[in-house]
Amino acid sequence: MxxxxxxxxxxxxxxxxxxxxxxxxxxxxxxxxxxxxxxxxxxxxxxxxxxxxxxxxxxxxxxxxxxxxxxxxxxxxxxxxxxxxxxxxxxxxxxxxxxxxxxxxxxxxxxxxxHFVSKINPIQFPSYDLAKLNVYTFGEDKNPAIIMALPCGMPLVIAQKWIEHLSNDYFVITWETRGLFADINVSSFALDANVKDLIQIIDYFNPKNTHVFGMCSGAVVALKAIHQFPEKFSSASFWHGDYNWRDKDIWTKYQKDLKATLCIAKTSINEASVIRDIICAKKSRLSLPASLACTFMYPYLNGKLFYNYANLNESIQDFEINEIVKEIETPILIATSKDDSIAHPKGSTKLNEHLKNSVYYERVDGDHSSFFDAPLELIEVLKNFMNGASSKTDYDIVVI
Structure with missing residues (x-):
C-alpha cells in the first residue's frame, strides 16, 4: 500500500x-x-x-x-x-x-x-394566555424566515433533518405544542389557541417575510392562521396535511381509528390513561423505524400527556376546512405522496383544487414517515417554490 x-x-x-x-x-x-x-x-x-x-x-x-x-x-x-x-x-x-x-x-x-443540538436557540415563550411554549430558532435572523408548524404534540426532533438543511439559507423558527411540553397545565387546547400561539411567535420575531411550513396536523394550524391573518404570511407549504373535508371517504383507516380513540381519551385523564395503557400493551408503533416510533409515541408517555394530546388533536380533526379554502389567496405549495397511509393524499389533492394560488407536488415513492427524512427532492421542490414558483401557472403537478 x-x-x-x-x-x-x-x-x-x-x-x-x-x-x-x-x-x-x-x-x-x-x-x-x-x-x-x-x-x-x-x-x-x-x-x-x-x-x-x-x-x-x-x-x-x-x-x-x-x-x-x-x-x-x-x-x-x-x-x-x-x-x-x-x-x-x-x-x-x-x-x-x-x-x-x-x-x-x-x-x-x-x-x-x-452538532445540530448545540445550534438550537431555545426560548421559554409566554403565549397570549401566558401558557409557556418551548420556542426554538436556527440560522441567522437576517435570512428569510420560515416558521415550522410541527405535527401537533410531536417533539422538536421530528423536524431535525429539515431544520438542518433549511437553516443554512433561512431563519427557521418553530415551537413545541402547548400542553405537551413546557406547560402541561394549560387552559385551552382548541385549534384557535394554537393559531394564536403561531401568530404570537411571529409578532415576537417580526420578520419582514414569513413562510409557514405546516407538517401533517400542523398544516391545519397553518391553514387557519393564513385565513385569519393573511397579512402575516408571504407564502406557505403544507406537507402530508391531515385535513377534514366532511368526507370520511378521504380519511385513511389510521385517521378514522385515531379520531375514535381521541374522542374517548379527551373525556378525562382516567379514560386517557386506560386507552394509553391499552395502546402501549399492544406495542402500537405504526410499523415505523425505531427512531421515528420513539418520537411519534411521545404523547403516550403518561395519561396526562395523552389526555392533552387527545383534546388538542381532536379539535384539529374536527375543523372542517371547506368553508375557508376558497377565500385564501396566499401562494401555497402542497406536497403529498400516493403511499401515505396516515394522512390521505386525496385530502391534499382536493386542497390544491380549491385554492386560488397553489402548486401541487406528489411523490410516487415515499410514505408519510419518509417525509421526515427531508429527501433532497423535496428540499429542491421547496426552494424552487420559495424562489418564485408561486402560482398554478408555473406548474400544476410534478410527479417523480
Missing part, C-alpha cells in the same frame, strides 16, 4: 468515526424527550459493543441525561414499553455499525459543540 493510499484510508476512517459519533449524539437527542418526561430513570440494555456503550454514556453525560438513564444488563421482557422503544433505537444502530474505538471526553465535547 502506498503512502497516498494509507493517507486516504486514514482520512476515511476518521470521517467514519466522526460520522458515527454524530449519529450517537442523534440517538441521545431522539430519546431525550421520553427520558426527561419519564417518572423513573430509563433503563437501557447494554449492547454487544463496549465502545458504543462507553461513548453513549459520555454523550448522555454532556447532554445532562446521565442522571435519568441506567445502562444495565436486563432482559427485554423486564423493560417497560418506552424502555423497549429506546433499546430498539440503540440496538438497531449497534447491529448496523461497528465502532472502531472509544472516544475521549475532549472529542465528544467538540462533536457536541459542532
Amino acid at each position: 502506498t503512502k497516498k493510499e494509507e493517507t486516504l484510508e486514514t482520512t476515511s476512517d476518521v470521517l467514519l468515526r466522526w460520522t458515527q459519533l454524530n449519529e450517537i449524539i442523534d440517538i441521545a437527542f431522539t430519546i431525550k424527550p421520553i427520558v426527561l418526561g419519564s417518572e423513573f430513570p430509563t433503563r437501557i440494555r447494554k449492547s454487544s459493543d463496549e465502545f458504543f456503550d462507553v461513548t453513549f454514556r459520555k454523550v448522555c453525560k454532556y447532554l445532562h441525561l446521565d442522571e435519568h438513564i441506567e445502562v444495565i444488563n436486563v432482559i427485554d421482557e423486564d423493560l417497560s414499553f418506552f424502555e423497549q422503544l429506546i433499546s430498539e433505537v440503540v440496538f438497531s444502530y449497534v447491529e448496523n455499525n461497528k465502532l472502531l474505538n472509544s472516544w475521549s471526553d475532549t472529542d465528544i465535547k467538540l462533536a457536541i459543540e459542532q
